[in-house]
Amino acid sequence: MQGALYEADIDMAPLHRRQLAIIGYGNHGRSHALNLRDYGVTDILIALRDGSPSREKAEADGFEVVGLGEAAARADLISLLAADEAHGAIWSNHILPNRKAGQGLVLCHGFSIEYGLITPPADCDVILAAAKGPGGAVRESYLKGGGLVGFRAVHQDASGEADAIALAYLKGLGCGRAGIGETSFREEALADILGEQAVLVGGMCALAREGYEALIRAGISPAMAYIDTVHELKYIAELIHTRGIAGMYAAISDTAEFGAHGVEGKIGAAVRPVFDEIVKDVTSGDFARRWVADFEKDRAGLHAARARAGNHPLEATGRELRKALGLE
Numbered sequence: 378m379q380g381a382l383y384e385a386d387i388d389m390a391p392l393h394r395r396q397l398a399i400i401g402y403g404n405h406g407r408s409h410a411l412n413l414r415d416y417g418v419t420d421i422l423i424a425l426r427d428g429s430p431s432r433e434k435a436e437a438d439g440f441e442v443v444g445l446g447e448a449a450a451r452a453d454l455i456s457l458l459a460a461d462e463a464h465g466a467i468w469s470n471h472i473l474p475n476r477k478a479g480q481g482l483v484l485c486h487g488f489s490i491e492y493g494l495i496t497p498p499a500d501c502d503v504i505l506a507a508a509k510g511p512g513g514a515v516r517e518s519y520l521k522g523g524g525l526v527g528f529r530a531v532h533q534d535a536s537g538e539a540d541a542i543a544l545a546y547l548k549g550l551g552c553g554r555a556g557i558g559e560t561s562f563r564e565e566a567l568a569d570i571l572g573e574q575a576v577l578v579g580g581m582c583a584l585a586r587e588g589y590e591a592l593i594r595a596g597i598s599p600a601m602a603y604i605d606t607v608h609e610l611k612y613i614a615e616l617i618h619t620r621g622i623a624g625m626y627a628a629i630s631d632t633a634e635f636g637a638h639g640v641e642g643k644i645g646a647a648v649r650p651v652f653d654e655i656v657k658d659v660t661s662g663d664f665a666r667r668w669v670a671d672f673e674k675d676r677a678g679l680h681a682a683r684a685r686a687g688n689h690p691l692e693a694t695g696r697e698l699r700k701a702l703g704l705e
């Protein structure tokens with residue numbers, strides 16, 4: 378990674394000088410708290426909503442748990458690791474009215490700043506410290522002596538130390554072992570959302586279901602169709618993760634490679650306009666507005682879509698296969 382910084386380049390003092398509160402104790406919240414504490418940042422408050430199911434876990438892990446308003450009043454630095462769609466309400470109802478003057482804000486996704494859920498006052502450092510991966514991987518890689526690649530960005534630098542805080546925070550997560558690059562809130566937000574919608578989640582699931590349905594239409598048994606379009610994804614993903622796309626192609630059969638190169642262009646041309654639409658939908662803020670509106674209606678749209686996905690016939694086939702393989 379060009380221009381990346383590593384552990385030895387980074388001073389932890391800007392973080393040690395500040396009382397940190399982490400809002401949320403989910404996948405990222407818990408991993409950030411545990412990694413930072415193991416790295417020597419001992420003064421951490423965990424802030425949770427009233428009745429939070431995570432209180433017991435945070436207390437069992439040895440953290441002081443406080444309410445959102447108390448964290449806003451006490452902390453010099455808030456790391457907002459609650460669900461993105463709730464950021465606007467948490468900011469307006471709990472942080473802003475109670476906020477200690479000069480308090481900084483750390484986010485690990487560009488979403489809520491880029492799409493206007495939060496408008497911070499001028500005395501606030503606004504920092505992106507993104508360990509690139511799911512929260513569980515932040516902890517797992519740290520415990521193995523490594524870390525995820527980190528990216529940082531500064532939206533506002535009120536203290537003059539915003540970049541130094543971002544670097545110290547990411548170093549405490551273990552990212553200094555893998556390398557820490559620079560980005561912007563805009564770049565991180567678009568890349569993350571497009572990646573998950575177009576490729577990693579939406580795109581991959583659509584391709585798998587379309588492949589399964591094409592095989593069923595061709596008279597193939599559900600078990601065979603499922604294995605060849607869904608179940609084996611894991612092996613290909615693992616090869617791409619460890620060797621890259623070209624390395625994966627080198628590791629599979631020539632028949633598979635020849636055939637895949639032959640259809641990649643057609644599939645690419647079919648999805649290109651859809652991907653361009655996704656870029657427009659995300660960068661215009663329309664996606665964020667729709668998601669926050671759905672969140673405010675108790676996620677009615679999300680629940681309906683989840684139920685539709687769960688009812689697809691390939692789910693029953695998959696359950697049977699996983700049972701036979703002892704996977705569930």
Ligand SMILES: NC(=O)c1ccc[n+]([C@@H]2O[C@H](COP(=O)([O-])OP(=O)(O)OC[C@H]3O[C@@H](n4cnc5c(N)ncnc54)[C@H](OP(=O)(O)O)[C@@H]3O)[C@@H](O)[C@H]2O)c1
Nearest residue numbers: 401402403404405426429431458459460463486507509510
């Ligand atoms: N950098 C990256 O590559 C990356 C990857 C994944 C996620 N992220 C970001 O990490 C952040 C957290 O994601 P996550 O995966 O850790 O989510 P998660 O596991 O779902 O945890 C969400 C946490 O938010 C809390 N929460 C939800 N609604 C709340 C509300 N209204 N008020 C107060 N707390 C609330 C939950 O509280 P309870 O415990 O009380 O339910 C939970 O502790 C998000 O900003 C996400 O975009 C970044």
